[in-house]
Amino acid sequence: MVEIELKPEEFDLFRRYIYEQVGISLSAQKTTLIKGRLNKRLNQLNLGSFREYYDYLISDESGEELSLFVSAISTNVTSFFREGAQWKWLEGYLPQIIASKREKKIRIWSAGCSSGEEPYTILMFLQHHLSDFESWDIKILATDISHKVLTKAIAGEYEAKQVESLSKEIVARSFEKARTNEGTYYRIVPRLREKVMFRLYNLVTDPFFFKNSFDMVFCRNVMIYFDDPTRHELIGRFTTVLPKGAPLFLGSSESLTSHRDTLKLLGSSIYQRL
Numbered sequence: 001m002v003e004i005e006l007k008p009e010e011f012d013l014f015r016r017y018i019y020e021q022v023g024i025s026l027s028a029q030k031t032t033l034i035k036g037r038l039n040k041r042l043n044q045l046n047l048g049s050f051r052e053y054y055d056y057l058i059s060d061e062s063g064e065e066l067s068l069f070v071s072a073i074s075t076n077v078t079s080f081f082r083e084g085a086q087w088k089w090l091e092g093y094l095p096q097i098i099a100s101k102r103e104k105k106i107r108i109w110s111a112g113c114s115s116g117e118e119p120y121t122i123l124m125f126l127q128h129h130l131s132d133f134e135s136w137d138i139k140i141l142a143t144d145i146s147h148k149v150l151t152k153a154i155a156g157e158y159e160a161k162q163v164e165s166l167s168k169e170i171v172a173r174s175f176e177k178a179r180t181n182e183g184t185y186y187r188i189v190p191r192l193r194e195k196v197m198f199r200l201y202n203l204v205t206d207p208f209f210f211k212n213s214f215d216m217v218f219c220r221n222v223m224i225y226f227d228d229p230t231r232h233e234l235i236g237r238f239t240t241v242l243p244k245g246a247p248l249f250l251g252s253s254e255s256l257t258s259h260r261d262t263l264k265l266l267g268s269s270i271y272q273r274l
């Protein structure tokens, strides 16, 4: 593989473009990371410089290259039942949601859903805690900027080690076991998969077209790369789709320094719409 240099003026082009398109602010220390992670891609595309790659990136109207770029410089790390304390909290909060419902209808948004573990966990959780789960109309909107992770999420197929921390009961109810030449994997059962609508959606630049509200919004471990103004704007948008009392879940390392008049911290990076 040919090692291609990333010049400071080229880095600057990427820095500006990525901030405008995705809200991620890349500091100069990220030069080595970008160079290292994207050299393979430049070689694949047969490009001789990062300037050529920049032109390729900005002219790709499908957004696929941008999504590849974002996947290369950020993390898609996720897992089933991540942030255990939040699921514990939700156990206590669920009866309140149920009691407030006139219709048996639940709508939840998993924003930045990565390869699907988060939206599927929501369903596994509800299935476990609602004795009449099947009689509820439940829909999860699951969005991400990355094509690659969404393809995996839609397939809903996971390796054995990804499900090993789940209880036998949850595994038996939520997955079907499949064997291939590469080994055994676990596929989310169709009746759960069909409750999730996966969509490609950029939280920073795509129009905010949501008219209906959600009973909860999860946006966990997504805003870590965003700067304060971008975070502020996005949180403001979430408040418009959360009815009074509804929770917003952030990642455990994330906290809000703004929107104190509309969101109250309940603990474990869970905020309640006031």
Ligand SMILES: C[S@@+](CC[C@H](N)C(=O)[O-])C[C@H]1O[C@@H](n2cnc3c(N)ncnc32)[C@H](O)[C@@H]1O
Pocket: 022, 023, 070, 071, 074, 075, 076, 077, 078, 079, 082, 111, 112, 113, 114, 115, 118, 143, 144, 145, 146, 149, 201, 202, 203, 204, 219, 220, 221, 222, 251
């Ligand atoms: C670390 S994963 C978190 C997944 C899951 N929410 C969790 O906590 O396990 C962050 C995800 O956010 C997505 N992401 C980053 N910037 C985004 C943006 N501007 N719009 C939508 N998704 C974005 C990434 O593609 C990635 O899949």
